[in-house]
Amino acid sequence: MISVIGGGIAGLAAAYRLQQHGHDVHVFEVADEVGGLAGLYETAGDPIEMYYHHLSKSEETIVELADELGVADHLEWKIGKNAYYVDGTVHPLDKPWEILAYPHMSFYDKFRLTLLTQEIDIRGGRPRFDTYDDLAAFEDVPIGEFLLEHTTRGVYENFFEPLLDAKFGDRKDDVSAAWLLGRIKFRGERDLLRGEILGYFDGSFKVLLAALIDAVGEQNITTNARVTDLAYNETGVTSVTVETPTETAVHDSTAAIIAAMPNVLESLTGYTCAIDFQGAVCAVVTMDGPLTDTYWLNIADDAPFGALIEHTNFVSPDRYGGDHLLYIASYIQSYDEPLWQMTDSEVESVWLSHIETLFPQFDQTSVQSVQIARNPRAAPVYERGYRELIVPYDLGEDIAPGVYYAGMASHAQYPERSLNGGIVAGFECADRIAERNREPGQSGTDPFVTPTLVSEE
Ligand SMILES: Cc1cc2nc3c(=O)[nH]c(=O)nc-3n(C[C@H](O)[C@H](O)[C@H](O)COP(=O)(O)OP(=O)(O)OC[C@H]3O[C@@H](n4cnc5c(N)ncnc54)[C@H](O)[C@@H]3O)c2cc1C
Structure with missing residues (x-):
């Protein structure tokens, strides 16, 4: 059996591809649900991601996967309106005449x-x-x-x-x-007259996750299962140790894909990755009415958040029982920052009162609820020399044969971490395992091997 450590999109994609290659696979996820950073909240209608998510037109592997899994007809491409908030005014910045009218830059x-x-x-x-x-x-x-x-x-x-x-x-x-x-x-792509084209699943990214879980098979996924040890010797991986609420068990494994943050890779193998990560604090505010008519509002102002992302200006509020959903988001560079130290109710109060100062018409009584998510490793800091720090998919030479890495520090997650990048990383590891296990001289082409297999690193 091949063990996949982490049930985010990368781990699930790796498991799916390994099964296509004919391997017996098991995914271990420490949380009580799979999905990782693409986790969801319930609403009065469709679920919503805890952290804002959309696709760019350049991301192809996720679209191909949706097609393979039979959910491509749920994928919708829409215009996400962008604007800048400067000096008390929202400046739309999508259409050529809006850009020409923007007063804070010369022609x-x-x-x-x-x-x-x-x-x-x-x-x-x-x-x-x-x-x-x-x-x-x-x-x-x-x-x-x-x-x-x-x-x-x-x-x-x-x-x-x-x-x-x-x-x-x-x-x-x-x-x-x-x-x-x-x-x-x-x-x-941009629509020259309307703005940036972004993708989203009708019914949320849960549609894709659910299809992937279905394809992998729930019997091959264990949640509430923390991998605490990876055993290997010079010839390869031998087992993983998994803690669940009821037992600690050792599972024989012939290979392992670590589809989690590099700190997990380090704790299991000692491999150190020097990439710095930033944290994120992100709220979903459920409101009776809209705040703006923009999807993505960058705040060029000394605000305690970086952007206001009004999801229901991208996806109709009808999908959420008529409620309007607004993300408030801020990245954290140091865990000493006041925002990271605050309780959720302090964050809520600071953020909502600052929105009131930016938008005097904003009425806090229209807020039904605020749900706050935090993650200490939400994105890498893409600092100079980053490429040198990327963790290879195949760690056979660095650790032991059979150890693979598909987490956020992998090649596919540069220059931007994304769901598509997670899927590519999962596929790349699975394909490398398939290549390694092919008998010498075995003929025929494996239809599932990614054509780019030899091109990275
Ligand atoms: C604020 C924010 C906005 C984003 N916006 C977008 C967007 O617009 N579009 C987009 O495509 N992407 C976006 N992303 C990025 C996207 O969510 C990630 O790139 C993707 O979800 C990463 O998937 P992953 O499987 O690599 O990692 P993760 O989702 O982190 O999954 C790793 C999993 O491993 C589990 N795990 C960790 N340790 C262990 C262990 N010892 N044993 C077992 N399990 C373990 C974790 O619980 C987790 O579930 C955003 C992310 C954030 C935070």
Whole structure:
């Protein structure tokens, strides 16, 4: 049997693919439900993710998986309206005329920003289209330095800096230009006249998770099961030790995929990963009516949160019994930060009263409930030199044959961690196991091996 440690999307995808390769597999998940960071709350209608989630058009593996699992018809592509809150005003920033009307950047700044997003370098007066092709060339360049050199001070200070403050706080100067360029490439299609096209499942990402659980088989998944030990020798993995509320059991295993954060990899194998992670505090506020007409509102203001994401301006409130759902989100760079130290009711009070100062018409009596989720490792800090820190899928040489890693520190989760990245990481590990177990000289092509298998790392 092959053990999968962690029942988030990466672990479930790995298990699914291993089964396609004909392997006997078991997923162990420490929480009482699978899903990991894609966990859900109940609402008056469809469930909602505890942390805001959508897909970009560039993410293909998740769409293919949805198709394979028969749930692709639930996947909807919609416009997610973006805006900036600056000096008491919400500035929509999707349509060309909205961008032209934005008063906090000059026409020239907007021209340079557009060129960067189209990956055109006009430094030196001659347009070049290949400057940004090789991301590795920007791996050690600080993001601020890069933006000042490749765009304008106005672009940096009035467009990117507030976003970087919200995403990385006081770590923003550590982040590499390669990350920014990767993010620009990662962003999917835009409808020129309407804005960014984002994906979401009718019925939430639970639709995909449920289909995946069904495909893997509930009998092959154990929740409330913490893997506490991974045993291996120089020839390979031998077993995993699993603690459940009723027993501690040792399960013979021929390989193991660790589909969890790198601290779990370290505790099970001693492999150290030097990637820093940031935490997140994220609220879902259920309200009687809307706050704005924007989906994604970046806050360029000294607020105790980085963004307000009004889910029901993306998915109709009808799906939630008529309730309006708003995410309030903030990343945490240090666990000493006041927000991380606050109780949930303190966070709620600070956040709702700050929304009142930003939107004087906001009436707290329209709030029915506030649910707060926190995670100490919500996303990597994509600092300079990050690529060197990525954990390989196959840890056969670093730890022992048969040890694989599909967690958030893997290659597929750069330049942005995502559900799609988790699925790719799970598939990559499963395919490597299948390759390893193929008899020498075995003929025929395994239909499930990812064509990119040899291309990463
Ligand atoms: C605020 C926020 C916003 C996001 N927005 C988006 C978005 O818009 N679009 C998108 O695609 N993605 C988004 N993501 C990212 C996405 O949720 C993650 O990339 C993805 O869920 C990671 O899946 P995973 O399986 O790698 O890890 P996880 O979901 O972390 O799963 C790991 C699992 O391992 C379990 N585990 C840990 N230790 C053990 C152990 N010893 N034994 C057994 N089990 C163990 C954990 O309980 C967990 O369930 C967002 C994430 C956050 C936090």
